[in-house]
Amino acid sequence: MRAILFGPPGAGKGTQAKRLVDLYGIPQLSTGDMLREHVKNQSPLGLKVDAVMKSGGLVSDDIVIQMIEERTQRTDCKNGFLLDGFPRTITQGQALNAMLAAKGQQIDVVVGIDCPDDVVRDRAVFRRSCPQCGAIYHLQSLPPQVSDTCDRCGKIGLIHRPDDTLEAVNKRLNKFHGETAPLTSLYGAILKRVDGTKSPDDVTASIRSILDPLAASSS
Ligand code: AP5
Numbered sequence: 001m002r003a004i005l006f007g008p009p010g011a012g013k014g015t016q017a018k019r020l021v022d023l024y025g026i027p028q029l030s031t032g033d034m035l036r037e038h039v040k041n042q043s044p045l046g047l048k049v050d051a052v053m054k055s056g057g058l059v060s061d062d063i064v065i066q067m068i069e070e071r072t073q074r075t076d077c078k079n080g081f082l083l084d085g086f087p088r089t090i091t092q093g094q095a096l097n098a099m100l101a102a103k104g105q106q107i108d109v110v111v112g113i114d115c116p117d118d119v120v121r122d123r124a125v126f127r128r129s130c131p132q133c134g135a136i137y138h139l140q141s142l143p144p145q146v147s148d149t150c151d152r153c154g155k156i157g158l159i160h161r162p163d164d165t166l167e168a169v170n171k172r173l174n175k176f177h178g179e180t181a182p183l184t185s186l187y188g189a190i191l192k193r194v195d196g197t198k199s200p201d202d203v204t205a206s207i208r209s210i211l212d213p214l215a216a217s218s219s
Helices: 013-024 031-041 044-055 061-071 090-101 117-125 166-186 200-218
Strands: 002-006 028-030 081-084 109-114 127-129 136-138 191-195
Touching: 002 013, 002 166, 013 028, 013 081, 013 136, 013 200, 028 031, 031 044, 031 061, 031 081, 044 061, 044 166, 061 090, 090 166, 109 200, 117 127, 117 166, 191 200
Parallel strands: 002 081, 002 109, 028 081, 109 191
Antiparallel strands: 127 136
């Protein structure tokens, strides 16, 4: 199953993707996580994209398209993958379609997680994540059991992303509405929408009602 999780910054794509990979046995391909890893390691690519990411801008299409082209060729993608944060522009969406068509493949489903701007602003500003295992928390709605400590791996010192300031989040929202939302025109009937304002468990249930039948038919 080849699926895209689509939605504004802070809609819950990463939170849901981390639950879905275990359920369906396919990897989460998050361009945001891949880019943050480069920034953390101060690789040449990381040094190049650091400032634009911090400000809430978009990294150039050629960089992320190449990352996804390489990543989808790995053996763990042979039964499919779950894209999170890619594609984000019409150019990226067309490149992905062409990349898959060259292998006789296509995207099976796009799950749009709908969430209004005021909700995602709050979620980003209160988000914390584990620098070791990537687990995601929200200081009010999904806090760790022990303050500043990851429930999953025990790492002390959760981080607040530098692009989760109100100013950067507003810029990311502008980018989403201006450059990413128009992508829905590429997907027609395979775009299915869920209400991202519900609880994380309810959102997972809504997504499963879409993906379970597809996973069953592709196994
Ligand atoms: P990326 O990492 O992809 O960020 P994003 O799309 O802005 O999405 P987020 O990670 O902010 O949010 P999310 O939807 O995953 O929400 P989460 O689950 O964490 O990209 C970062 C940057 O990298 C971009 O700005 C850009 O610079 C660059 N980049 C990446 N891909 C690119 C591309 N393809 N092209 C160009 N540039 C690219 O949840 C958010 C918070 O809400 C958490 O605190 C969570 O606990 C909480 N939460 C989640 N679900 C719920 C719920 N149902 N109820 C209550 N709280 C919830």
